[in-house]
Amino acid sequence: MKKLLNSSISRRAVLGGTAAAIGALSMPSILRAQDRSIKVGVYGGYFKDSFDKNIFPDFTAASGIAVESVAEPTGEAWLVQLEQAAKAGVAPADVSMMSQVAMLKGQSTDLWAPIDTSKIKNYDGLLEQFVNKYPDGRVAGIGAVAWYITLVTNTDSYPEAPDSWAALWDPANADKLGLLALVSNSFLLEVTAKTFMGGTNALDTEEGINKAFEKLAEVKPNVRLWYRDEAQFEQALKSGEIPMGQYYHDVTGLAAADGHPVRSTFPKEGGIQDSGCWALSRASDKVEEAHVFIDYMSQPEIQATLSRKVGTAPTLKRDLLDLTPEEFASVSSDIEPIIPRYDLYQTKSDWLNQKWTELIVG
């Protein structure tokens, strides 16, 4: 050993050589993978970790296509990056998981390559809200994952579960609520419309939206925290500091399973169902692989695995799935969901945002 260290080979060269050797040893798999590969953008953090662990290795084994997962930021930063890259003819990811509003914004510049639905075997089994279409009928995206925002309560403070979103308006709950801080992620306008105005169609007109804002203003005295950061509310809910609010169904279920005194209730008006789509950038040249990937992800078994391992709601009709009633209830509900009016956040976003900010800040 001493001789080796004293020889003319420096320590750095030895390290470099080792790294090169390891690289060479692992080369065959990389080479094989390079035959067919695909870059998939997934929300960074929990989603990416779960997909890397539970989904992508099986996909590569089944299809022979290697997956390089790319952590994408939430919000619309990723959309902006995809858009600018596509202008230059580059795709930072071939397929990306995109929010519904981002899907609509991407449509406006024809960012998404149309998907050939004949290559998606379970296309007919998809729930209608999980097929994102261009106005002319071309399919822009296929549902990837869905999740619910529901009415959550601390079981110590509320022995009885509330059964309606109207509980948010109850004067008895003054200064007790935690609600999401943005018009475009809380979807409280839709909740107001569904609970008090007969459905989200009431938001079709500006007059209807103004009415919903007026009704929503009555909630303000009940709100203790308008949160952007999920951890902030989750902690307060668990401790009973803020005993009621809106939160994610799956995460609340996990917290309850860990023994925290929390529960998630699907109100009789329905939980808020939000979702992400798989969409293919027009700059991508991996069209074939992308279809194989989306087809694989839309299988009943994979959707069931996602529900069990990642905690997302299935995008397929329930009778196609082998989920037990308990498993289904832990991620979804048979009550008809409140589906956000994504179109409003595209066509009226600035106006809604301004009115909303003035409502909660003013």
Place this chain on the structure above:
Amino acid sequence: MRREAPQRLSDYGPLAFPAIMLTVFFVIPFGTMIAVSFFQRQQGGFYTPAFVFSNYERFLSLFFAHVLGFSLMLAVLVAVCCVCIGVPFTYLMTKMSRRAQIVWMVALLSVLSLSEVIIGFAWSTLLSRTAGITNLLVTLGLMEKAVALSPGFPAVLTAMVYQALPYTILVLYPALVRLDPTLTEAARTLGASPLRAFFTVVVPALRTTILATLIMVFIFALGSYLLPQILGRPQHWTLSVLITDQAIYQSNMPFAAAMAVFLVLVTLGMVALTLFAGRKREEST
């Protein structure tokens, strides 16, 4: 060491690196921001290069004036609190033994290593009803029952002062350490009490330092956007919070840029005013 004024062009060589850095990482991004603030927002899309004033027009409303006013007031208050606590504290610290000073410095520097997020969450726990300091007061029999002290304005102010105080002390420390002790000794010999000597001799001697510290903390506090969100109610959100909303959640870069440019201009204006007032007073004395 004798310092000579630069004679030849090559003497300015060492300046090239900072100059390039400043250009690349400050002047260019800031220029881009000003340019973007005049771009046309495409609702439901992105933005297109243009030269329009609509982003500034939208900002000129009573609502945003109110938010801007609050942000400035908060930043001034944080600066004043920090200096009021920082000057006496640092003065007393410089009177301690070398060893004690080092211990204090390390403690203060360790606060700087905490991120804004951690500070925010720590204070929100400390001020909560279920786990906060009021429980301690209840145990001691000083309070009837535990109450929540957050969210609210005092919570925001406390956490922001906590965050800015180490910077304040670090800026004040060199000036206070170098302060000639004979000044206070002379005052004491002439019969001033320690307190009186502090206010009539130490504070005036440090006027420039105090002014500089005020400005630094003011600017530092003006950029804060996490603490008002975590510890305040919506009426305590600063302009920085709304800028973040526009930039990140609404992808309305032109409007976010316009607000940011406005904030920078107002800040520079206030700093200029403060310096001007400081100079005026110096001339009159």
